[in-house]
Amino acid sequence: MKKTIVIVDDHILIAQALKGIIENFEDFQVLYECENGKDLQDKFQLKKPIPDIVLLDISMPIMDGFETAKWLKKLHPGILIMILSMQNDEQSVIKMIQLGINGYLLKNTSPYELEKALKQVAKEGFYYQDWASRIVFASLNNKKEEQRTIKLTDREKEFLKYTITEMNYKEIAEKMFCSPRTVESYRDSLFEKLELKTRVGLAVFALKNGFE
Incomplete structure (x- = not known):
């Protein structure tokens, strides 16, 4: 069964081009496109189908990617969020990871890597290109002394x-x-202690601090 995707991007031509690319992927199908987060909210209220994955731009009018990601994680935590943006600055990447997104891609990525990323997000729950991973590791390095006291x-x-x-x-x-409930308590405790919100963040922390 194909995983379903909704594209949220204010550039109509880009959204339509993405739809055309994704429709050539065997394991995915696009349900519809939205111009911004408010448009996505409206479509959900109109009982449009809820997707497995939201492919989300950051810079959009009315309701941008940050607000949209925050809203999705609060009200629809089961939806996987893949950022597809031109913004590759450290602040944007870290903020999105703190909001709990599942993957981060740049718009100059190839169709091959887009399909690869979607498959990994669908299967494992996360995907980050090397440049984004370096930003995350650098951020953790900056907090190294603080983490030693935890x-x-x-x-x-x-x-x-x-x-x-x-x-x-x-x-x-x-x-x-x-029990699974006990494991969830360990996870939630670590989320609070390390100021993280996702398993990706825990995994990066574990790798960086030698928990292998």
Whole structure:
């Protein structure tokens, strides 16, 4: 069954071009396009189909990508968000990751990489190009001294090791001989201690700090 996508971009020609490209991908189909976040809200209220993935631009009038991502994560947390933007500055990338988006691509990416990114987001829940990953690692480096003062329990450290695997939370719970609810409590505690919101952030922290 194909994964469904909604494109949110105020440039109509770009949105239509993206739709044409994605319709050639075997595993995906575009449901509709929106001009900005407010347009997306309106279509949801009109009972338009809810997609698996939102392909989201950042710079848009009325309701930009930051506001849209925040709204989606609050009211529709099950939707995967892939940023497709011209903005590659550190502030935009870090802010979007803090909002909990699942992937970040630049608009000059190739159709091949777009398909690859969509497949990985659909399967694993995240995708970041190398340049975006470097920004994340640099940000964590800047907080290195601060992170050293954070006290983690042995079970939280054990959980961190599993965040860099392909195991889901239920499988991690089995490995740790505890319930999925307990694993979720470790995750939520780490989110609060490390000021993170996604498993991607936990995985990057785990890699950077040697929890392998």
